[in-house]
Amino acid sequence: MVNRKKTICVIGAGPSGLTAAKNLLWDRRGRRSAAPGFRSASADFRVTIIESQLHIGGLWPSAPDDIHGHIHPLMLANQSRHTMQLSGLAWDDQAPVFPRAWQIGAYLERYYQRFLHGFLETGDLVLQLGRRVVKVEPIEDGKKGWHVSTQETLASHGVEVVDAGVFDYIVVASGFFGSPRVPGGLATQGGMNDLPILHSSAYRDLNTLFSNLVPSSGKIVVAGGQFSGVDIAATIADHLSNMQHIPSGKPSNLSVHHIVQKPFWVFPLHTSPAVDAASPLFLPLDMTSYNMLKRPHLLSDTQGHISVERARTTHSIFSELLGSDQSDIHPALALPEGSPARDAPPYVAVSDTYSEHVRSGTITLTTGKLELVSNKQISVTTASESSLIDDVAAVIMATGFNATSSLSFLPDSVKKTMSFDETDTRQPLVLAFHDTHHPSVPSLAFVGFYRSPYWGVMEMQARVATALITEHAASQSWAASTPQWPRLAPALAEDQSVQRTLALRADPERASQFPMGDYLYLMDSFGKALGIPRTPGTVRIGEMTMDVVTPMHYFDTDDGQGELMIDTKDNDHAIEFTKQTIFAGLKDNRFVARAIFRSLQGTWKLDRYLKSKLPSHPSGRFVGTATFSLREGTNDGLPSSEAADAEYLYTEEGLFTADNGLSFRASRRYVWRYNERLDKLSVWFARTDDASKADYLFHALKFSPTDHGWTAKAGHLCIEDFYDVHYQFSLNGVNLTKWTLGYAVSGPSKDYTILGTFQRS
Structure with missing residues (x-):
């Protein structure tokens, strides 16, 4: 039977x-x-x-x-x-x-x-x-x-x-x-009929948030300070930036206000397995985290109950990885050494754009708890006080599931x-x-x-x-x-x-x-x-050794008795692809351009000096700001195979003072682009008839490591004048803190050098 x-x-x-x-x-x-x-x-x-x-x-x-x-x-x-x-x-x-x-x-x-x-x-x-x-x-x-x-x-x-x-x-x-989870006690009172209130999982874009009637001003309030809160606040800020800076974009006074209850660490999608290097290499965040060689042979659970000692140690590791205690980003995110916040278990979030939106003020942070929605005002309370956020245009509850x-x-x-x-x-x-x-x-x-x-x-x-x-x-x-x-x-x-x-x-x-x-x-x-034995995934390059764990590394290929039905070549290929990715990051400098591009976002103080050998081009100094505004990739001047995955509209504004004492306001625009498939960072001239659009290629950066940080070189022939371009990037942890851009221009009618220094404002 x-x-x-x-x-x-x-x-x-x-x-x-x-x-x-x-x-x-x-x-x-x-x-x-x-x-x-x-x-x-x-x-x-x-x-x-x-x-x-x-x-x-x-x-x-x-x-x-x-x-x-x-x-x-x-x-x-x-x-x-x-x-x-x-x-x-x-x-x-x-x-x-x-x-x-x-x-x-x-x-x-x-x-x-x-x-x-x-x-x-x-x-x-x-x-x-x-x-x-x-x-x-x-x-x-x-x-x-x-x-x-x-x-x-x-x-x-x-x-x-x-x-x-x-x-x-x-x-x-x-x-x-x-x-979707919305905490109890959130009250809505009179005057709220036209105010969108929704869970973060329901947000798609600004048009759907406002039923295709996007207001010209107001505050989009995001409540919730973990993964979903950081993600949705950054996403909305990205959308606002794109709306204003794409070709034919429109100005807007909409802003994002993010309510958080405690500080947390914000990691980008790419981090470095060796942040103490002068020219740190980069890999996807999970690759640097899931390196088995960073752990003792007999593993014990580091999660669950977090002692004060372990909390302090982990906070220090995070600060070293980021190169910052985040006090330079915003006081609400600050986790300085010795602060009581470092005694508590650390919380993390992941976003490429959130921190720089906060630093630049695109996202305003408020510490507390959202208690009341009334007449387009938000009440935010802490243990000792309460405050109001007025002119609220919408509320996003990023309160998890x-x-x-x-x-x-x-x-x-x-x-x-x-x-x-x-x-x-x-x-x-x-x-x-x-x-x-x-x-x-x-x-x-x-x-x-x-x-x-x-x-x-x-x-x-x-x-x-x-x-x-x-x-x-x-x-x-x-x-x-x-x-x-x-x-x-x-x-x-x-x-x-x-x-x-x-x-x-x-x-x-x-x-x-x-x-x-x-x-x-x-x-x-x-x-x-x-x-199930783990298949080693060891990659050794110079003094760097990594053994990253993925699901593919726990796959038993012993066919035992009976018919083997799964093609193990697919699994083996995935393991090999992971090795190749690590090799590309550690040997071929892949992801460096991506990491540099990500860290450029926001506003920089710019100090540039021009030295000319020709009287037709006076020498002098330019002092002002340079801003990298995030927007969706455009295709102006690009073949479809090189469409940008991410893009900035670069704008600089300031005062140029010539050595002869003459001074005047000056501005300049470029378009910076990154293509993931080609791992290519490029700079494009802006069109003269529409400075929000790219015209033609200025140069593409080729990166090289040095004892003083990453350098990049490029060249560009403009009619008969050649631009010899060089960059120097200084990183602390995973973030740029200072960089320089210089180039020498030579030709029949030009002979000058420029060196500009960019520091966080």
């Missing part, structure tokens, strides 16, 4: 749900679950994925015009493609280092097509899109399965609940970011068993072995229900869920030790996750921003428990 296949309901088709289904249907070594010699028939699975969205990918949008979800399709990921991938499927080589949200959605669709779609034909997979799980009821405490009920996502209110059937096991992969809504289908009895606490925004459930399960509910597993963005951890959780369900199906034991996973049972027995979570609840002031934030420790811990 052949036993029936065990049925599993995976709730959610985002990255966690897809990798959960893939691991349930495929062997860890790349064989289908029904391959000969793998599992007994009793451990063979039929998987049903239920997803509330109408497409694969969960929260991730499916296309550039998919604007109706919680994530803007054009949002830039704050981790690179090397981290945001799942083993067995490489990104296309031409994909950007930091993909857009819709590109991530497209990657997940490819993942589904590669690993799951074929199971629809065999009946081993059922996919239900546009259906929301509304109730999951255990049968005899889950010992005989779970009764699942769903409802159509887009159906009208009150539609009859649909019985989805009974399943032996449930995998909760509904995500940590369930629904409510994780508990992702658990709304669970019965109260199950939540009680798992010590559910809806006030705990970090870990509302108390789960075992890195948030994968609870020992008292052996037919329920969790994948991706944690507050961190790491896809590798999701995949490891999916492997643990598969192991637990497989062993339970075969022996009715949740922690059985078998030859397939001989190390898992000891790891579960030694696990202290439940105790750690309960301890954190008792001491919330010492809790880290991300309790599951130690990526290297988690990947190492999971790998050892599952018996």
Whole structure:
């Protein structure tokens, strides 16, 4: 007699749900679950994925015009493609280092097509899109399965609940970011009918924010000071800058006011693995963070409970990486050595443009808590005082997401068993072995229900869920030790996750921003428990050695017995691509142009001296300001293959005083462009008839390291006059603090030299 296949309901088709289904249907070594010699028939699975969205990918949008979800399709990921991938499927080589949200959605669709779609034909997979799980009821405490009920996502209110059937096991992969969260107590009073108030996840652009009637003045208030607050404040400031500085742009007195409750560190997307170098090299932020060689051989968890000593040490590391305690940016962000703020667990955010928007005043910071919206005024309170922000044009609540809504289908009895606490925004459930399960509910597993963005951890959780369900199906034991996973049972027995979570609840002031934030420790811990060795990714260049961990480095290529179904070349290619990226950054200076370009944003004090050998061009000194205003890339003068990914309109204003005493006001404009694919930073002359448009190429910078910082050289022939251009860039940490631009001009009618010094204003 052949036993029936065990049925599993995976709730959610985002990255966690897809990798959960893939691991349930495929062997860890790349064989289908029904391959000969793998599992007994009793451990063979039929998987049903239920997803509330109408497409694969969960929260991730499916296309550039998919604007109706919680994530803007054009949002830039704050981790690179090397981290945001799942083993067995490489990104296309031409994909950007930091993909857009819709590109991530497209990657997940490819993942589904590669690993799951074929199971629809065999009946081993059922996919239900546009259906929301509304109730999951255990049968005899889950010992005989779970009764699942769903409802159509887009159906009208009150539609009859649909019985989805009974399943032996449930995998909760509904995500940590369930629904937008707006704190209670926010009051709206008279005069608010025309004032837009929305959650940050609903913001798309200025036109939709103001229903295509963008006001000429007013303050867009953003409340919330973590990842989403920083991201949305910077995004709106970017949009305002673009609106004013694109060709045919219009002036505006709109501004961004960001309400934060405490200081936090703001990291750019690229940082340096050696910030103390005179000419620091750059890599994507997660590559420098996930270098295994920076950690001791026996890893311990550095997150969760943060002691005062550890907090101070981490703050110092962050300050060194950035080259600043951020007091030069704004007092509300300042974290100086010895301040009480350094005793608290550090908080971080990621943005390329936020800090310079704050420094330049494009974003105004206010410390406190938003309490009241009334008559286009915002009340901001602290422990000792309150203040008002008037002339409010819109309010954006960047207050995060409510994780508990992702658990709304669970019965109260199950939540009680798992010590559910809806006030705990970090870990509302108390789960075992890195948030994968609870020992008292052996037919329920969790994948991706944690507050961190790491896809590798999701995949490891999916492997643990598969192991637990497989062993339970075969022996009715949740922690059985078998030859397939001989190390898992000891790891579960030694696990202290439940105790750690309960301890954190008792001491919330010492809790880290991300309790599951130690990526290297988690990947190492999971790998050892599952018996998956890590493929080394060591890259050595001179005195620099890196071993960056990605999901691809935990992929068992031993084909064991049976048919090998997954082409491991794709995984190997991704590992090699990561190595090549590191090599390019450390050997070929890739990302230096990008880092320099990013750090130019904002306003600089400019002091320039011109020395001429010809009386027709008087010598003299120019003193003023130079401003790099961010805008969307334009194509003026460019072939389509070299379209700019990012662009500044450069404007300088000041007073030129000739050596003969004559003085006059002077201004100049250029367009600075960066192309990621070519890793090219270039400067363009502005048109004489429209100074907001690029005319023709002035020069492209070619960077070289020196003992005094990065230099760049370029040349340009203008009719018969040659411009010999040279730059010198001085960085502190990852940020420019001073740079010079000089050039010698020689030709039949010109013979002069110019040297300008730029310092932060």
